[in-house]
Amino acid sequence: MLRFEVVTDIGKKRTVNEDSAAVFAIQDGPTLAVVADGMGGHRGGDYASSTAVRILGEQFMKVDGPSSMEEEDWKEWLLETVLHVNRTLFDVAESDDEYKGMGTTLDAVLLYGNKGLVTHIGDSRVYTINRNEILQITKDHSFVNILLDSGEITEEEAARHPQRNWIMRAVGSEKSIMPDFYQIQLDEQTYVLICTDGLSNKVDNEQIQAIVTSDGDLHDKAVKLVELANELGGEDNISVILANSSASEVSQQ
């Protein structure tokens, strides 16, 4: 049985929560968990992230014969839907000054059986976490991360780079985009964490792992992650989706 928790929090400094996060489940079928961190413009950020999550959810619930779909079909569906969201947002941004420059990160994770299919754009992150390790599945599409990858700057330089808030790919900010796809394998001891940079910029991997793998209820863990990010400054909005495939089965053993 798949269990999940969604927490989104405005943080301590911002006046608007530009993050959106939601989980959509098809009866006896797959589950889609979506996190989006909107940005730009007066009203754009909030609109971009909530619209992205809404459209993904609507399209997901309308999928024809979900049980007959293979991984390749889902991948195609995800790509098409994300491109559709991009076009929708881009058109609004182009035609309305109020939304100019808006965009959103998007991480959509389709969970079915013991597998996960990750769609990723921007600098929100997907992790898999168990007692042994915490793995960052997604690569940030940020200016500094690419410089870091190319070996031009060090971790330390990246951490204080003035342009560390620049992202090179976002949904809605360009006419055409290409999301990254990743596959993940799940087991009973492994958690999936999807979060915005409000969490990952504040709480380091060891702390995240310690909280997620501690004893206790899924809800408390998700809340604890958000609380910790707030304690450490809470400069940004914080969103967390925490999922685990079979907490109940574990307790039955």
Add this chain to the structure above:
Amino acid sequence: MIGKRIGGRYEVLRGIGEGGMSKVYLAHDIILDRDVAIKVLNYDFANEQDLKKRFQREALSATSLTHPHIVNIFDVGEDEELHYLVMEYIEGQTLKKYIQMNGPLRVQEAVRIMRQLVSAIANAHHNGIVHRDIKPQNILMDSEGNVKITDFGIAMALSATAHTKTNSVIGTVHYLSPEQARGGMATKKSDIYSLGIVFYELLTGELPFSAETAVAIALKHLQEETPSVRLAFPGIPQSVENVILKATAKDAAYRYQSVDEMYDDLLTVLSPERQLEEKFTIPFDDDRTRVIPVITDTSKADHSEKTKIIEPVVPEPVPQSKKKRKKWPIIVGVTALLVAIAALLIIFWPSLFGPKTALIPEVVGLEEAEAVSLLEENGFVVEDKVEDYSEEYPAGQVFKTNPEADKKREIGSAVTIYVSIGKETTELTNYVGRDYDDEIVNFLEGFGFKIAEPEWVYNDAPKGQILKQTPEPGEDVVPEDTEIVFTVSAGKEMKTLADLSDYTEDELKEYAKNSKFNIRIVKREEHDTVKEGHVISQDQPANSELEIGSLVNVVVSKGKEKKPIKYIPTIVDIPYKPSNNGEEDDEASDPEPQTISIYIQDSKHSMAEPVVEFTITEDTQREIIVALEDGQRGQFQVRRGSEIIAEKTINYDDE
């Protein structure tokens, strides 16, 4: 916006430009009756007070610049949510537009424009202001073809926001120096780099580095050599191309030492005697190319001198390899190959070299004189000495030779020694007036400075502002060996206000003296329980933290409220009583006057003396008034001689 009046005096006429973060309007200043350009920031500062302060500081510092090729800033203001800059209005277009329409420009025109730009930036640098974002979009050209630079320091100040930005709103990185791309601080040398890129664009009508995304462009700035303008336009003199190559050297140390030097170069760049100038090349120096000093803007050593001394390692190669020389790794490859071939030659034909060669001895770490004599003992000639900074070796010691130790060379060949002049120093920037925060600490620590715990002092300056720094600004220091101590304003001194209730006036005076609060008695009023002269209340709550010198108003008691004196009248009948021995019906005789005394005990009288005495000859009515204060008890007696005719005790509360 059109038709709106901003700041009470600027009437917006029409839009004239738009950037990622701002819009520019033509407006009319109704006070000075002139046209101005207003740049309105498309930015929500609501939750970014630091950023707002930084923007205003940068903008204000730019208002101090006056130069024929700098756009004058008249005013910086905010009108409700709007933040704006009021600038000189230039009728014309941006240099970007001009290049798009007219590029590539003739060499003479490009040089003329560059001289104007460089003189403007020189003026700013002399005033301690680094532009940080020089690009043709920030340069305006008037109808006579003269250029003026705008937006000093502002765009970059704004990019410091914590909000995530997408590709579509981040500014151009086409003119960004490698050190800025790396996230280092923009220096005067970064402006020189950007000027070099602008010169390239003027001459070719194109950008030297283009790519799909900002980061791909940034990577090219970091990794690729500036392309040759002569490749596409062979008519451009080498001396002109050299200005670009020197200005855009990846390593800031090889650029012009100052814009003044660049300006001097531009003055003579078209003169006939420079027609046959050699192509500018960066001396091959392994140490140098690895370390790009980000903060330096005033290195002491004159690298341009040095470039003439050091022989390029690779001798002038055969023509077809010329193109490849642009990339160092390839040069290194070529060198390695040459060395490998040399090694093979040595192995297979040792006799060719045999007796005439020797190994270069290890002299690194020796004093200069010892090193020279050791090299000479081994049969080599020290022809060149290069002085440069060394992180490892103290001043006076050799830190490197070329060729290096253990290389086999012909006896009698020349060896260059590199003598340390100590660690590289950096001119310390002035941080006074900035806010002391993590950003500044991280930034300086990034260069190896140690940052001491700041000294907090109470001061009128806003809390967190740096008041003083040791070492002083402008001092040349070695970051790793330098601890910077900031003196930071703790804001005004705060003190806890005591509970002043029931203080006497003397105690108040004493407390005011000790606490340095300004305590003022603003009112005296009656009070049921607080005794006269004692404090009843204070307008700032007890235990609140207040700035020293704050005004505290107190109310002092006048004691209990006094009720008015009551005047209680009593009508008393005083009968006339004929004397016993008189005839009762002797009506003819006059009645004998009788003396009546009235005694009153009240707030004004005591019973010791009669209040009044009078005589009566008939029954008389008299009103006796007893004056009583609150709570008093009074009485009166009416006496005839010693006989009491009437008496009454009266209480204040009677009636």
